[in-house]
Amino acid sequence: MWRGPGTPTDSFYEVRPECTDVPKTKFRIKAGRTLSPRKWHATFSPEGFLDIGKTLSRIHRGGIHPTIRGEVWEFLLGCFDPKSTYAERDQIRERRRAQYNVLKEECHQIFSLIGSGKFVTAPIISEEGDPILDPIVLQQMGDGDGNNPDMVKETDQRIIQWKLTLHQIGLDVVRTDRTLIFYEKQENLSKLWDILAVYAWFDKDVGYCQGMSDLCSPMIILLDNEGDAFWCFQHLMRRLRGNFRCTDQSVGVETQLTNLASVTQVIDPKLHQHLETLGGGDYLFAFRMLMVLFRREFSFGDSLYLWEMMWALEYDPNLFLSYEDPDSSTEISEGSKAGGKAIYQCGKYEREYLKNAGRSNEPPLPISVFLVANVLKEKSPKLLAEARGLDDVVKILNDVTGNIDARKACTGALKLHKKYLKKAQAAKKV
Known part of the structure; x- marks a missing residue:
């Protein structure tokens, strides 16, 4: 039940007790202002059409209740058409999940740590395509003897460029939202690494750049399914990827x-x-x-x-x-x-x-x-x-x-x- 000036939302994104200098969240859940689960579900017709105009005005008045944030964001980011039915959205969701699984498997075939629950934070390849037999890498791969089929010389430039980013993604993953209890779990860190690694392979032009982990992290927290989180992040990147286009002459932003x-x-x-x-x-x-x-x-x-x-x-x-x-x-x-x-x-x-x-x-x-x-x-x-x-x-x-x-x-x-x-x-x- 909502009382007084509003319920704080920090309880939904718990901070590790030792992190005492984290700013407190000012956003409050307010009855009659915040888009509540009840109001959200009432905005759909029996077939599943969404009255997006009414939804937008309520979000502008008081934000979105944390328990429905992920599904509302999918509409705000254009993952779904408000004029679609429940059945149509189910079909789109299943198709996208299957597409993500195909992409992830493709990446797994190139580097077997994708989807394994582990990730790397040290370089695995040189710019010439030679494997780097770093003890840290071998330890992270659970490979003591170095006879891993991943550790072979690469000649494909696209694979070399992708593999060169994997340790940078790992370094960024362990730094991203590290004050949150959510990321104390290894499985959540590896999920973030997997999505960013798959995105780097998927987006041939931009690949991975520092900062993307900050944009992707909320998707992992708000959407349980990894495929849904990936496509939500991809839709956000469709808006922002121009910021990450960097050349020798200019920065995308x-x-x-x-x-x-x-x-x-x-x-x-x-x-x-x-x-x-x-x-x-x-x-x-x-x-x-x-x-x-x-x-x-x-x-x-x-x-x-x-x-x-x-x-x-x-x-x-x-x-x-x-x-x-x-x-x-x-x-x-x-x-x-x-x-x-x-x-x-x-x-x-x-x-x-x-x-x-x-x-x-x-x-x-x-x-x-x-x-x-x-x-x-x-x-x-x-x-x-x-x-x-x-x-x-x-x-x-x-x-x-x-x-x-x-x-x-x-x-x-x-x-x-x-x-x-x-x-x-x-x-x-x-």
Whole structure:
């Protein structure tokens, strides 16, 4: 039963008792505001059609109850069409699980630790394709004599590149959400490693990059089935994989950093000028916030609340149409989505874009850009008064960790977005 100002959600994502410096979750389950299991199930018709518009407004009011988070996220991320029936979704789910099992078996055939409940944290191969007979690797593989069929010279460049990432995935897995009791279990760590290893094989262009483990971890915790967690992560990556595209010349997230600079220049020209003077005009200090969607700036529970608020605000009913081919790892550009959407089924941020900027055919900026812009605006007086170098900027921004209210941040981002659109349109008329 819900009482008082709301039930805290930390009990759903228990922290190890020795981790005393973890920020407390501000998100509270509130009767009448949070999307409850009862309200969620009542939103479906007898056949299984979902009234997505009603669902989005409730998520925006008070987030999602932790017990149904995983299944709601599957809709928010476009895994399922709200206009599908229960039977159709069952078929899609079974097909996707089978596809994941095929992918996983393919990876297992190349490296037998995939799916074994174990993982590696030391390199297993050189860039030339020679096996590295490291005692740590042999121990992790449970192989004392080194006669493992995995330990052979590789000549296939794609296999070499994939095997080169496996120990990095392992190192990141043991660092990800290590304060949570959930990851005290070896089976949960290996599940995270398996999904990220399979994704690295599946996504030929991007493979694996640091930061992906932070994005994948909640999927493992919220969805019991490994195949479901994989596809939910894959749908999230369809939105974000551009952030991870790195070449010798540029970092994938640079586009968003450039957008952030443009927004700040319009919203707070004084701050933008100050940051440029300090040598921070590239806004690289905001890299992490945009790369892993504020996972490090919030407690675990609050970051999940922030994500679902963002996805509900940005929701486009044509998401499923865009993501219908689960074999594809290509991101969908916002401008290429199918038309004919009912505006009341869109999230509030998407509606604002359609009303104000949709005529220009320019793709909307992700709401995450305005969330960071809102953090900068909140810290603007302090940055202007105290920042005398980039180290000061980083220090002042690090102070926000554990101190941001997700709901207020989203409200602030929406206001900034409105203000930015007005100013940008006024500038065009001049």
